[in-house]
Amino acid sequence: MPRFAANLSTLYPEYDFLDRFAAASADGFEAVEYLFPYAYGTGELRARLDEHGLRQVLFNAPPGDWDGGERGIAALPGRETEVREGVDRALEYAAALGSPRVHMMAGLVPEGVSRAECRDTYLTNLAYAAEQAAPAGVDVLIEPINTRDMPGYFLNHQAEAHAVVQEVGAANLKVQLDLYHCQIVEGDLTATLRRDLPTGRVGHLQIAGVPDRHEPDAGELNLRHLMGVVDALDFDGWVGCEYFPKAGTSEGLGWLKNFRTKQDNSGEHAS
Template sequence: MTRIAANLSMLFTDAPFLDRFDRAGAAGFDTVEFLFPYDHPIDVVKTRLDRNGLRLSLINAPAGDWTAGERGFAARPSKRAEFRASVEQAITYATGLGCPRIHVMSGITAGEPDRAACEAVWTENLREAADMAASAGLFISIEPLNSRDVPGYFIAHQDPTLALIQGLDRRNVLLQFDVYHTQIMDGDIIRRIERLKGAYGHVQIAGVPDRHEPDTGELNYAEIFAAFDRTGFDGPLGCEYNPRGRTEDGLGWAAPYLRTPA
């Protein structure tokens, strides 16, 4: 049965971050995800989750100076210390917020040494992060990002990313299947969902090509939802899209999956 989660870094953005929890709860979501909660104390964020009956499915580890274009550290040999500190902080927050999964971003590797050096440091960093997360009972999520939106990102295609993950030999590191990024870079969505069953631990959705609501653009999300259901995937699908207007006004497509009508 399809379940969805509101990405509070992209939905309800006409409100301050802490007010978005109330908006998500009122709209009928029972689960949320977001990128970076680190500007707010854990107890404050936990209170917002609890008072709205919300579960938290995913956070990102700190990824550097976002406004300056940084997108994580895992594959950047020059950022080893920053990487470990980011994972430590993310584990503290995930544990305190009852979140089972951390998206660890690989980074834009322009200006770093050759690809082999980046792969080597990525592997070493992710093994360390996986072991740290496992000690806390957490999973690590690895997501390829499309090269149109994030040029120079270390991983852009699913199959090479999966090969890197498998090379880690860590059971708590799984692929993050973002339908938007995957359609742009790889396509063949339905067969990928079926073929990669068991390899992904988190899923995100958006319309393609403009990253608006899932009922816009070139993809048939009824078929995509059915494909995930057939695989037995039971995690929430993260709504990581840019609403065309007020978030609530674009939730008609989501009505069957919400606690209350949008």
């Protein structure tokens, strides 16, 4: 059965952020992810993880001026110093929280700057980040994001992301495959999973319903089928639940209970 992690930036909005750890644990999650930890001290976050028996599996490196509309800076020429400072800060948090993965957002292509120049900058910054992260055993992730939710974002397609990973050539640089974004931009999710998971270049999966980013069993995606494909391919990473609950988070977790019931029944039959 896939291992599901609660994304605390989107799930449990009915609670203050630090109270979401307890809520996720109460619903049976064993791991969490979220966008950014930097508004909180590492000790405060570590205490929440330990208190509720949770693992931290992913967060993002500093994205630039998020409140001002920036969506990452890794591909933005002229921001190299800020990128390196952000990598250092992210790795400090990763060490304290025990997170084995950090996502680096590419950013929106600036007006008047060519994609070729952005790509060169991206490759250089990712190579630096991967080199710094390797001794700590941390994977650096890049994620294609759909053009509807984030117009102008530099990285949109799976093939682009895998080409970047291969060109940089660092073993700890990997792709974050969000099935929600991929369905909107490309579709053909089963073929994508069968093509890309066996390469070892996919370090993390995420799910949400399409088109409205609610519970992952609602809308266009056949979640049970897709997770069956993931299981069949022996993917041993985590599946982040990065969706916006339609009502209460706990009330909308019927899809997860169904997966757990299936796993329990499989165990009974095996014995």
